[in-house]
Amino acid sequence: MKPLMESERFVRLAAPILVGAFLIGGWELACRHWQVPVFLFPKPSDIARSLMNDAPTLLGALWVTMRITFQAFLCAVVLGTLIAFLFVQSRFLEISLFPYAVLLQVTPVVAVAPLIIILVKNTQAALTVCATLVALFPMISNTTIGLRSVDQGLANLFRMNRAGRTATLLRLRIPSALPFFFAGLRISSGLALIGAVVAEFVAGTGGRGSGLAYEILQSGFQLDIPRMFAALFLIAFAGVSLFLLMAWLSKLALGGWHESEVAREA
Amino acid sequence: MLALNHEEAVTSHEATASPSRKPSIVDVLSANKIYADGTEALAPVDLSIAPGEFLTLIGPSGCGKSTLLKLVANLIDPTDGRLQWWRGGFDQVGGEGRRLAFVFQDATLMPWARISSNVSLPLDLAGVPSAQSKPRVAEALKRVGLEGFENRYPRQLSGGMRMRVSIARALVTNPDLLLMDEPFGALDEFTRNRLDSDLLALWWERKLTCVFVTHSIYEAVFLSTRVVVMAARPGRIYRVMEIDEPQPRGEAFRNSARFADLCRQLSAWLADASLPSPVRASP
Ligand SMILES: Nc1ncnc2c1ncn2[C@@H]1O[C@H](COP(=O)(O)OP(=O)(O)OP(=O)(O)O)[C@@H](O)[C@H]1O
Ligand SMILES: [Mg+2]
Numbered sequence: 001m002k003p004l005m006e007s008e009r010f011v012r013l014a015a016p017i018l019v020g021a022f023l024i025g026g027w028e029l030a031c032r033h034w035q036v037p038v039f040l041f042p043k044p045s046d047i048a049r050s051l052m053n054d055a056p057t058l059l060g061a062l063w064v065t066m067r068i069t070f071q072a073f074l075c076a077v078v079l080g081t082l083i084a085f086l087f088v089q090s091r092f093l094e095i096s097l098f099p100y101a102v103l104l105q106v107t108p109v110v111a112v113a114p115l116i117i118i119l120v121k122n123t124q125a126a127l128t129v130c131a132t133l134v135a136l137f138p139m140i141s142n143t144t145i146g147l148r149s150v151d152q153g154l155a156n157l158f159r160m161n162r163a164g165r166t167a168t169l170l171r172l173r174i175p176s177a178l179p180f181f182f183a184g185l186r187i188s189s190g191l192a193l194i195g196a197v198v199a200e201f202v203a204g205t206g207g208r209g210s211g212l213a214y215e216i217l218q219s220g221f222q223l224d225i226p227r228m229f230a231a232l233f234l235i236a237f238a239g240v241s242l243f244l245l246m247a248w249l250s251k252l253a254l255g256g257w258h259e260s261e262v263a264r265e266a
Numbered sequence: 267m268l269a270l271n272h273e274e275a276v277t278s279h280e281a282t283a284s285p286s287r288k289p290s291i292v293d294v295l296s297a298n299k300i301y302a303d304g305t306e307a308l309a310p311v312d313l314s315i316a317p318g319e320f321l322t323l324i325g326p327s328g329c330g331k332s333t334l335l336k337l338v339a340n341l342i343d344p345t346d347g348r349l350q351w352w353r354g355g356f357d358q359v360g361g362e363g364r365r366l367a368f369v370f371q372d373a374t375l376m377p378w379a380r381i382s383s384n385v386s387l388p389l390d391l392a393g394v395p396s397a398q399s400k401p402r403v404a405e406a407l408k409r410v411g412l413e414g415f416e417n418r419y420p421r422q423l424s425g426g427m428r429m430r431v432s433i434a435r436a437l438v439t440n441p442d443l444l445l446m447d448e449p450f451g452a453l454d455e456f457t458r459n460r461l462d463s464d465l466l467a468l469w470w471e472r473k474l475t476c477v478f479v480t481h482s483i484y485e486a487v488f489l490s491t492r493v494v495v496m497a498a499r500p501g502r503i504y505r506v507m508e509i510d511e512p513q514p515r516g517e518a519f520r521n522s523a524r525f526a527d528l529c530r531q532l533s534a535w536l537a538d539a540s541l542p543s544p545v546r547a548s549p
Contacts, residue, residue, distance in 0.1 A: 153374035156341055160368055161391040162360070171387075175378040257378045257419045 042226040047233065050226035058215060058227075062234045065196055065211035068124065069238070072131030073192035077185065079132070080139025087140075088147040088173070105137035109195055113202040127199040127211075134195030138187040146180025147173050179258050182250035189242045197235060289353065290314040291443055291475055292338055297347035298500075299333050307333040309500040310347055315443075315477060320469055322478045322490040324532070326540040330501025331479045332371075332447055338477060339368050339445050367441035371448045373428035375420040375435075381407070382416035385435045392439075399438075406434040409468065426457045437468070444469075447479045462488055463516070470513050483536065487528045488520060495532070497539040504539040507532060 004010050024044045030036075031043040038046050051058065083101070087094035113130045120126035150172055158168050200213030212231050219228035254261040292315040299308040308330040315321055315338070323331045336342045337349060340356045351366075352358040359366050367388075375384045382403050383390075389399040407413050410430035420428055429449060436444060450458040466489055469476050480486055486493045490509055497504040509528060511519055519525055 151374065153370050153372065154376060156370070157368070157374060157387075158391070160339065160341065160366075161388045163391045167391055171390075172376075175376065178378070254378075257421060259421070262421065 039223050039225050042229055046226040047229040050224070051230040051233070054227055054230065058212075058230060058234060061210060061212045061215045061231070062238065065193075065200065065213070065235070066238055068127045068131055068196040068200075068211065069189075069193045069242070071128045072135055072196060073189050075128065075132040076135035076139050076188050076192060080136050080184070080188070081143050081181070083140050084143035084147060087144045094144070101137060101140050104133060109134050109198050110202060113199050117199075117203050123203055127196060127203060130199035130202075131192050131195030134198075135188040135192035138191065139181075139184045142180045142184030142187075143177060146177030146184075149180070150176045179254055179260060182246070182253060185249065186243060186246045189246050190239060193235070193239050193242060288317050291317050291352060293350040293353075294334070294337065295348050295350065297337055297344035297349055299330070299337065299342065300345045306500040308337075309502040311501075311503055313494070313503065315475060317442075317475050318473055320466075320476045320478065320489055320491045322480060322486040322493045323496060324480055324483070324486050324493060324536065325496030325501075325504070326498050326536070327481075328501075329496040329498035329539070331496060333501065334496075335445055335447050335477060335479055339366065341368075363442055365439050365441045366443045366445065367436035367439055369432055369436050369444070369446040369449045371451060373420070373425075373432040375428060375431060377420050379419075380416065381412070381418050381420070381423070381431055384420065384431055385438050387435060388439045402438050403434075406438040407431075409437055410434045410464070426453050426461070429453065430461070433465070440472075441474065443475045443477070445477045448481065449478075450485070451481065458482075458485065459520075465489070466513075466515060483529050483532050484520075487525060487532060488515065493532060495535045495539050499542075505535045507535070 028044050031041065036043075042050075083097075087098070109130055112133070116129050116133075117123065117126045120129055154172055154176075155168075158172055163171070196211065197213045200211045201217065204214065204217060212235050215231040216228050219225065219231065251261050294311050294313040296310040296312055297308070298306070298310040300306050311334060313334075323334060325331055333342070337344055340349075340351075340359070349356075352364050358364055376387070379387075385406055386396075386399045386403045389402065390396075394402075403416070404413065407416065410433050412427060412430055412434065415423065415427070415431075420431070423431065429452075433449065450461050453461070462485055465476075468474065476489075478486075478489060487509060490507075493507040493509065494503055495505040495507070496502065507528070511524065
């Protein structure tokens with residue numbers, strides 16, 4: 001048996017946790033020592049208490065935000081992949097449409113969100129559209145590059161064996177594109193969350209069915225800073241979970257063969 | 267410069283197309299290649315590939331060996347002139363007794379596919395059901411000494427093993443014409459010699475026709491029944507050496523005085539073919 005400290009998995013898990021514990025402990029101690037008022041900068045224990053007390057509202061808000069995020073992410077993946085396939089099928093389509101994809105990407109979502117919220121009656125749908133716009137571009141560009149980056153030798157091999165268009169797509173183009181596609185997923189999932197939160201901020205809708213951004217806004221108005229931190233923590237937690245989920249999916253799909261996922265040999 | 271007496275080892279290029287030979291498999295008829303950027307990679311070349319021969323192309327870098335091989339594989343079209351396969355168009359290729367396989371300079375495996383899927387690719391693309399392709403894949407892998415590696419991924423294999431997978435993939439279709447572009451160029455001398463011996467045994471046993479590109483004089487002499495020496499700028503055939511050493515060839519041939527003589531001869535021609543044009547003695 002190896003000593004625990006030499007196990008890669010253990011260190012990978014333990015080191016960040018240790019750093020986190022130190023930071024939180026230091027934060028708690030510093031706040032107590034200098035007696036920072038809770039409305040200026042709350043202690044971790046205040047935040048935890050607020051998280052407990054407001055759990056039903058906050059978790060409800062988290063659920064709303066996550067639903068928008070997932071809907072937008074799904075739309076971005078499906079749309080982005082479809083557009084990428086179109087681009088690869090026709091050079092003309094790519095040349096004529098790609099500038100607009102870039103235009104979409106460089107326009108800040110905060111600037112277009114009010115317009116979309118006015119145009120789309122259903123607020124949920126409007127928020128999903130905003131988040132989709134943010135998450136779309138990495139899927140388009142990554143998948144397009146992936147579908148194009150086919151090894152020339154393999155392409156020749158397929159041609160020599162008289163492979164049809166479908167066979168080449170399924171057996172050569174799509175597998176070649178997978179690493180790029182999964183890299184796109186990681187970026188896009190994070191952006192979908194950011195897009196959802198930003199759009200919620202702009203929309204600022206209250207009542208039932210409001211997301212975490214609204215909770216943050218409300219907490220700000222009411223100077224309930226611990227609750228604001230609690231909501232913030234949930235957003236960060238959701239983002240990290242999304243990232244881990246994507247990393248896990250990527251490992252599942254590429255673990256056997258792609259350099260990026262293969263564990264480094266000892 | 268060509269002071270050596272090479273009467274017995276060499277016949278002129280015209281003689282290689284003599285009527286005593288069986289009908290050729292591929293005929294290159296005054297085919298040349300000028301790439302889109304204007305590079306004249308190959309001046310018009312005439313060459314006939316006879317069934318059962320082991321033909322090797324050798325020459326300085328950039329003399330158009332790969333270009334000629336790609337023409338034969340129909341991967342590129344000639345600028346002028348034409349080629350014939352089994353006395354017809356390229357559509358003649360692929361039928362029974364007329365299969366063609368190409369081994370690239372690097373292994374060119376699909377990194378996402380296991381070794382067995384890599385080897386069975388040509389069969390899968392041809393629509394052969396897996397019940398039939400499985401035993402053939404196993405046989406091809408055994409042939410190159412890789413039984414038991416079916417479920418590995420290419421990255422888990424060494425460079426030499428990957429090259430052998432690539433050869434197994436070429437063999438699985440039972441090709442009649444095997445084209446190879448410096449297949450062992452990146453391997454160490456020892457491994458290369460062993461793979462050369464294996465390849466030669468296979469060629470002999472299966473009665474294959476091989477066209478082989480190499481930079482190694484020893485490899486060319488050991489393997490070939492005919493060596494075509496090419497010269498550059500523009501690429502063209504400079505000399506042809508016939509090697510009638512009987513088969514099967516083994517270590518005894520590698521260590522023989524005849525082998526050394528042939529290598530010296532080929533080396534001299536190669537040096538000649540590598541000189542800049544104005545200085546070179548015309549063939
Ligand atoms: N796709 C291409 N476009 C333009 N020029 C090319 C192309 N491929 C090859 N050439 C040129 O054609 C000439 C012959 O190339 P080729 O690859 O056939 O040489 P080679 O004999 O195989 O060389 P090496 O031994 O280095 O592999 C070279 O001058 C090369 O620069
Ligand atoms: Mg070459």
